[in-house]
Amino acid sequence: MTSTRGFAQHTGYRGYRSFDYLRPGADYRDFEWTSEIDRLPLYDLGLDEAQAERAENLLQGNLVISLHDHPQVFPLDMSLAVEYGRTGRFPVGFEGLSFSGLDVVFDNLAGPTGCIMSHYSWTWADVAYDIGHRLADLSHQDYVRIVRSVADIRAIQGSGHLGWVLALEAASMIDNDLDRLDVLYGWGVRQMGLVYNESNLLGGGLKEYSDGGLTRFGHRAVRRMNQLGISIDLSHAGDRTSIDAIAASEVPVMITHAGARGVWPSERMKPDHVLRALAESGGLLGIEAAPNSTMAPEHPGHTIESVMRHFEYCVELMGIDYVTFGPDTLYADHGKIHTEFAALFGSTIASPVPASGVDPRSRVGVENVSAAKAEHCAGMENPTECFRNAIGWLVKHGYSDLDILKVIGGNTMRVLEQSWL
Template sequence: MTSTRGFAQAGGYGGYRSFDYLEGGADYHAFELTPEIDRLPLYDLGLDENEREHAERLLQNSLVISLHDHPQVFPLDMSQAVEYGRTGRYPVGFEGLSYSGMDVVFDNLAGPTGCIVSHYSWTWADVAYDIGHRLADLAHQDYVRIVRSVRDIREIQGTGHLGWVLALEAASMIDNDLDRLDILYGWGVRQMGLVYNESNLLGGGLKEFSDGGLTRFGHRAVRRMNQLGISVDLSHAGDRTSIDAIAASEAPVTITHAGARGVWPSERMKPDHVLRALADSGGLLGIEAAPNSTLSPRHPGHDIEAVMHHFEYCVELMGIDHVTFGPDTLYADHARIHTEFAPLFGATIAPTLPASGADELSRIGVDEELTAPKADHCAGMENPTEVFRNAIGWLVKHGYSDEDIRKVVGGNTMRVLEQTWR
């Protein structure tokens, strides 16, 4: 097969494109957008015909949930990325998503610059603006259905529609006002990170030289999120803050998009002791696939094999019931986005790898100075359309049972949501 358009398309998609209710160029600044379909050639997993058919049946018949994505479309000319980010109006890749086989996607809203590196500077007004624009767009189409409860997910599976969960990567914008969490819940937010790389009033970020742990206000925020039914995400939290939050939460928490520091020496990955604590508490890890994140010394560059190295390591460490996928993908040249936005944030001094992570790397014989060539995309997991089709195909090819595949593509997420959402 040479094109994504040869795959099954969701029956609920009727052709709507973002902001069709407005006139581009007159009502808002319209950019020429990156193609949602076949920006790059389809990735060849090397499946035989029986494996392809088996994988496709599983994709279509299983509950498939992406725990973390940015399903928006960026400009084709990435030199316009910063200008695009400042408009505050971000188109959704509805057509691309209609070929993905997903039942539910957690949409992590983009922030004031349209880039995931900006969440630590998000203001309350920025959040209201972004959520309002997204909800206005979704209100004018019929393919996507907003998800606010586990019941909503159960009702949407098999209907040809896509469930949509509003999520935020940091709680910095609540300042010191817990009641803002209630407002976010009322707007539909059901998942939220505590911090985004830099420390805030709730706790320490993973980029800090030291992590003081979950603050008293952070403890209160976790309690309120438990009371409301907002899933706690620790993807960008420091190691001590993560351990503290896992202990403080009465409901299982999530690390929605990360990997194992025992595979790759980056503070962005999580050390074994944090992953074990997450699993012991009933929590869930989503394996990341953004370019140059879940790298592996066994697989130069960045591709699905490197991602699945992290997956298998974490399954061995945590158990199959505590791992899923949080791909962190979008429709664009993802690596170029980081390049374009980097000057806005100035030069930064990278922290040293936490000692616990260095100890684990030494134990498994990985050099903490290990480097890899920069990849411009993660081959085989480049965008939301292809991630789960290829993940399931890989799992079929490598002999995973249908039961375990169903767990890691959606079943494990449902288990945690049943214990978390109210």
């Protein structure tokens, strides 16, 4: 089957939609949902016929892994986003994903937008509901297959099904109970961030003016995650905590969704010394594409061109064996999600601000770009189009098949083979 855009569809998808086993509006709060297909016009990369054919063959014939996404569907009316977040029941964009060409997606669930028990998310109860509802939904369909091992990933490629890795962006919910990591692993979680922006018992977050580094408890948590086989993510950790965790881990760690501070001077981006340390330890960086994140002064607005500016900078700095894509996308107006939840959390969206590790002088030349906030990242707006367009861009810009295969899945497999049991 093909979509209206002519995209090939996974043969394993048979039309299931989230919570088909329940009655919408009776058993759960129903919303008018954002469309998974054709929400925005198709982005034109300007590929010729031969380039387009090569790109599609690379997408369909090889292992493709998204290192970080939130592949769920939000309400069409984003003023209801917080109410939606408090329901604890978040539909997956199965149909949209079936056209993505992805073999495996790292699902970071509701993330900080899951606020059932607390306005600030990341409570143990919130995370338990989030994982439980997702597993219940996935258990009622046969298109998605839960991934718990490298062998599961190998088995999924070419099957017509989609591999699904449960992941979390923070370990805040374990409080001071190390054994909760074992529980999360038992539920299927295979990747976890240590910190989400604000400091917790494990270490310092990137929002803090001063990052005290990985705590003693944080060191114990890193060791336990290594023992269990949970990949460590440092995307929202502070710079010192990141360096400490890279050194403390016995296996390579990941920064699953970020970019280079050398391109865009935001605390959300990573400085060169952290990126070098990550590569020297054998770790992996996933390039982010959420709106207003991986921006670049030479590319006004936020498009695939600014994302790939970060990609090329990081490849030159780290080497192509240590970079992939963690788009951090979903099916919704992502920019409005930021607006709605920023007020709830008392936070701001990633923008050039003089936070810890960011030289205010480096803001020169970026004000005009940041003044007009992007509603989405053109060309990498949702999980359906991200890797198709990333591969097309790489083909257009002369990358070899070998290098493309590394950055769309091969590099991720290398790290998982070392960090998963």
